[in-house]
Amino acid sequence: MGAADEQDLEDGEGWLTKAEVREIWPQIRPSSIRAVARANSVRTSAAPSPDLTHEPTYHAADVRHVAARIARVEADVAPWQRADSDAARDDATPGPPVRQPVSWRPGNVPGLILLAIIVGLILWGLTSPDNHGTVTDFVR
Structure with a gap:
């Protein structure tokens, strides 16, 4: 870790994984984090994340700035991207059971x-x- 990296961490800067961003943005659905970050100009790192998920890492200061904007409902977030929206609740409710096709199983x-x-x-x-x-x- 170089002197610039240490200074970034002291200033609240640095890079966050998707899991860390999820903790800072609990109002955002996990599947929408990348889209919300892109829509709100959060800088991402091209380097692979330390958890080997091939997800980008997100600039910590940008994430915190957008978190404040999300709390004030000023961020660019579509209703379906919010975890606390009606659309998210609709996605969470189970649909009708899926009928399995008739097959040559022993029971049939x-x-x-x-x-x-x-x-x-x-x-x-x-x-x-x-x-x-x-x-x-x-x-x-």
Whole structure:
């Protein structure tokens, strides 16, 4: 760490990871941190973050400045990017359950066998010769 880096840390400067920014910006959804930082001109470092997530690191002074603007509702933040908005609550509410497609699982086999038997009996009943000619009369 050089003298300039130490001076930056003493002045409240330096670089913060996404996790650290999340602690400073609890009102912002984690998935929106990068977009909010970009919209509010927070400087980012091109160097890889120390936690190896390939996320950029954010300039600490800029993050703190934007935190104050977020608290005063002056920052450029869309409603869906806020963790405390109606849109965020709507995303958090579970939707209807997703129906799984019918498959050849062991639990479905008895029902499929019964369906095949019923279809077979219907077809056999329509084509049997003792049907008094109803099928052949219908076709003609």
